[in-house]
Amino acid sequence: MLFRRIVPLTIAAGLVLAIAGAWAAVAPAAGPSICSGKLGTPGLLKGTYPHGVVVKGACAVKSGKARVIGTLTVTKGSALAAAYGRHHASLSVTGDLVVGNGATVILGCKANPDGSGFPCLDDPNMKHPTLTSHATVTGNLIENSPLAVIAHNSAIGGNVKETGGGGSVSCAPPTSGVFAKIMSPVYSDYEDSTVGGNMRISAMSSCWLGIARVKIHGSLSLSNNQMGDPDAIEVLSSHVGKNLSCVGNGHPSPMPPGTQPVWDSVDTGPMGSIYPRAPQPNTVGGTRSGQCVSASPPTQGGPPGTGAF
Secondary structure: OOOOOOHHHHHHHHHHHOOOOOOEOOEOOOEEEEEEEEEOOOOEEOEEOOOOEEEEEEEEEEOOOOOOOOEEEEEOEEEEOOOOOHHEEEEEOOEEEEOOOOOOEEEEEOOOOOOOOOOOOOOOOOOOOOEEEEEEEEEEEEEHHHHHEEEEEEEEEOOOOOOOOOOOOOOOOOOOOHHHHOOOOOOOEEOEEEOOEEEEOOOOEOOEEEOOOOOEEEEEEEEEEEEEEEOOOOEOEEEEOEEEEEEEEEOOOOOOOOOOOOOOEOOOOOOOOOOEEEEOOOOOHHHHHHHHEEOOOOOOOOOOOOOOO
16 A cells, blocks of 8 residues: 555554553443543553443553453544553453444554564654564454554454444545544554454445454455555455455545555555555465455556466
């Protein structure tokens, strides 16, 4: 994608500023605990929460381990950041993680030697990041029209289901919220993670969607998603245990010249060019169907690449 080369470092550095400052407390309650705050003064999750947690506003996991037993709910328009590597910070949810309308969730962090991945938000050296944080959800990751979900180095025991949301197909930074503060387009991304069940992303409109190096034990379905970036959607070096289906995905009409709805390759040319491309094929245990059957063309206007998607 056109902005993929700079996304990990610039967004991580920007998010440190967007979700930083003094820490608001988690309010105790007879039912689920409430984690509330603002982007500049988010609430802090730390310790064990035996009756679930509800996020209202902004909340972060950055100082030790946070364990949620039950459902972790990120309410409409709220933000949860669990991508900090210092102080042994990590998030585990024994239950489901539910992401509400217009909410943003960032789970886990790990930067790879080749420059892929996502550095931790508090890594002291963003040019050569080394910190990691692993997030675990034993149940399902359920996303109901979220603004964005960015999951790296995470394990989802059940299904991942993202329906709707994404903001819009614009690749311009929004005027408010987390992505406005870091001056980044809105996007969703899943990398270096595992999914114990099925993964289904449908009816989302955003700038870009990535699935890279993800082991999905069930099936992967991408349907009716609209992306503004000319080389979204990218599905890279992932393993799908059952079936891979891609139907109805595309760009705002008309599609940019030389582009296609779904890719299994990354651009290697100069900034601003989506060609030439390097293949990063996926392995699929079942059948491939729809837009994810043949490898993406490595050159503009050329034939499909060698082998399957």
